[in-house]
Amino acid sequence: MIHCGKKQIGAFLACILIFSSIFFCYVKDVQLQNNTARKNSPQAATTTASPVIQPCRGKPAQNAITPLKGNRTFIISPYFDDRDRKLTRVIGIVHHKNVKELYCWFCCQPDGKISVSKANIDVHSDRFDFPYGATDIICLEPGSCDPTHVSIHQFPHGDIDQLPRFEIKNRKAEPSSVDFTLCISTMFGNYNNVLQFIQSMEMYRILGVQKVVIYKNNCSHLMEKVLKFYMEEGIVEVIPWPIDSHLKVSTNWRFMKDGTHIGYYGQITALNDCVYRNMQRSKFVILNDADEIILPLKHPDWKTMMHSLQQQHPGAAVFLFENHIFPKTVSTPMFNISSWNAVPGVNILQHVHREPDSKKIFNRRKMIVDPRKVIQTSVHSVLHAYGTTVYVPMNVALVYHCREPLQASLPRGALIRDTTLWKYNSSLIMNVNKVLHQIVL
Incomplete structure (x- = not known):
């Protein structure tokens, strides 16, 4: 039979207490890692995470009047207009003789893909013979696209990163304030x-x-x-x-x-x-x-x-x-x-x-x-x-x-x-x- 003194018993109990604390922390850490893994799993993402909206490319327009390359077209602002058809109406100024073709480069969401469509250039009738006049640049929106921004370009191809980017206003219906x-x-x-x-x-x-x-x-x-x-x-x-x-x-x-x-x-x-x-x-x-x-x-x-x-x-x-x-x-x-x-x-x-x-x-x-x-x-x-x-x-x-x-x-x-x-x-x-x-x- 082994006889233990009071000091030996106290040391033994202290060792048990330390070991229990270490084991408890280890279990909690494993549980935390498992929970994190579940949250980040593909299955969890489909039920809890919202879709990530991709940022639109291009240079954000900073001024009230934005000239396009060549200074024959000037963009003021685009507005969503669904009163007749689903379109973006871009208020602008164009040279009525020199500007014959423009293209709308839509930034579609949520994937941020670019959809290009040819614009209808509608120079207002009250131009009073000046070479430049108020113009609606009308862009029909593609059915598969929910655009938040649009760029206007002279061509249907090019580098979107070099074009000015405009937010489409009036996108959400709001009551009159x-x-x-x-x-x-x-x-x-x-x-x-x-x-x-x-x-x-x-x-x-x-x-x-x-x-x-x-x-x-x-x-x-x-x-x-x-x-x-x-x-x-x-x-x-x-x-x-x-x-x-x-x-x-x-x-x-x-x-x-x-x-x-x-x-x-x-x-x-x-x-x-x-x-x-x-x-x-x-x-x-x-x-x-x-x-x-x-x-x-x-x-x-x-x-x-x-x-x-x-x-x-x-x-x-x-x-x-x-x-x-x-x-x-x-x-x-x-x-x-x-x-x-x-x-x-x-x-x-x-x-x-x-x-x-x-x-x-x-x-x-x-x-x-x-x-x-x-x-x-x-x-x-x-x-x-x-x-x-x-x-x-x-x-x-x-x-x-x-x-x-x-x-x-x-x-x-x-x-x-x-x-x-x-x-x-x-x-x-x-x-x-x-x-x-x-x-x-």
Whole structure:
């Protein structure tokens, strides 16, 4: 018989404890490795892992205007459009004579494969004889492809890695987040009509606008501060529009055979992009300039006006409003607010005399449209739409347009005094003063 002392028994028990701990850790490690192996097995992947989306190749487009090789085609942005057929509509600018063939290189998901199809090049009819015009590059999407990005190329073959890549917008249907979005195109010529711009912005807000999209070529330093203020307020979205870096632009809407490439800083292209950009996020899109305001005469704001017009014209897509000139050369001493005198620009409250209709001058129109029904738009009319067009009578609303006179020879007595704007004067003055107080001019 072996006799063990207390020290020997204690040492023996300690050895058993250490051995048990080592064995327990080993078992846990084996179980962990087995679990990991099960998770990574092909059978497990088919039931728990989501498919891996392959990245699209090509160079991501960084700017609002992207020239293709040769500088005869310029891409703005592609938009998904399934209203008639499943297609991608690329808003662009092309030379109507030199660009005859383009191809759409789709990046299909989830495998990232490239599908190439020939594009239909649809130059808008309102080109006004300029060599370059707003263009829809229409790409029919292949049935087996769910593209997220597209590249445009002159050929059906080449190196995709060298082509600019564009995300296809409007891919997912979304409910409208705002009632009214206003598109202003284009701001150029070192724009500095600060007071009238602020007044217009505040009138838009009073009437019901929630978003203003501005395609900005250039403006004054002071105007930059104003834009920054409204951007921080969340109401203004500025789209950089450096079109004169690519083309010789004209400030005229008609081609004057002066070597220019495109009219009025490419405003028709900008307007079409703005319609598609806001197609899903806005119930209505308003197309007018910064010196124009659609003034309701029968209703307090746009929402009640449009509700009434839609009830009367349920199938309408486009509502056209007559443009009337209120010459900034003819003023009234009313609302001469001293704190506004130091701000550059026109005080619209002092200009309430409009030119009468003339047989020699056509009253052009500006628009409120349902963007989901518009296919192509020009400046004063929609070229193609899925609905009807309504000419809104002048007793319902008119476009207040404060600018240089068209009938400059008319005496003051021949003008029509129209103080419709003044019914908003109290709210307008208060709002403009609030903005001027917040912007250090």
